[in-house]
Amino acid sequence: MEFFYDRNKKKSKKAPYGRLATQQKMRLAMAFLNPLRPIINDTWKNYGDGKKTKAFGQALRKVIQDAITGDYPDQHIVPEKVMISMGTLPLPPIDDVARSTEQLEVFYGNLTHPMAKDGDELALVLINPEMGFGARNDQTCYRKDGHIEVKIPPPFKQHGFYAYLYAHNKKGTQYSKSCYLGYFEPRA
Known part of the structure; x- marks a missing residue:
């Protein structure tokens, strides 16, 4: 008899493609916006309910949605589409x-x-x-x-x-x- 499943056999811990792509987008957006964090906290405060962490999160979301192009692993930021104020x-x-x-x-x-x-x-x-x-x-x-x-x-x-x-x-x-x-x- 041939075994097709063995629960004792260790599975390979390969990260899914989607997770890696999302992580790379987050790293790119954070690297681009982080030097401007104090400015973004002020300019996006109306979109973050007056809270600085929410304001930066909203700006980060906007960059991830609109300004990152390409497929993993060749993703990059298009600076023309980045909104540092809204x-x-x-x-x-x-x-x-x-x-x-x-x-x-x-x-x-x-x-x-x-x-x-x-x-x-x-x-x-x-x-x-x-x-x-x-x-x-x-x-x-x-x-x-x-x-x-x-x-x-x-x-x-x-x-x-x-x-x-x-x-x-x-x-x-x-x-x-x-x-x-x-x-x-x-x-x-």
């Missing part, structure tokens, strides 16, 4: 982005919209997920100014970085969806 406040139209070795400058138009106020503040965010760096402009820039000029921090000069722009009201209660400005190569 809201209904309108963002001004971007006219031009200029980078020199020392600074990054963003020129934008003034949008006439019932929800847009001249006193709305704009934030420029730089991120390098491979190195774990994230930075936000420290000077206040308003919608009416027409441009943001930021000195590039030293870690970002040596390595490339992604840039995003978003707007929020003075109180920090309303936010716009973030706008991806591009990837900027390192310059000597």
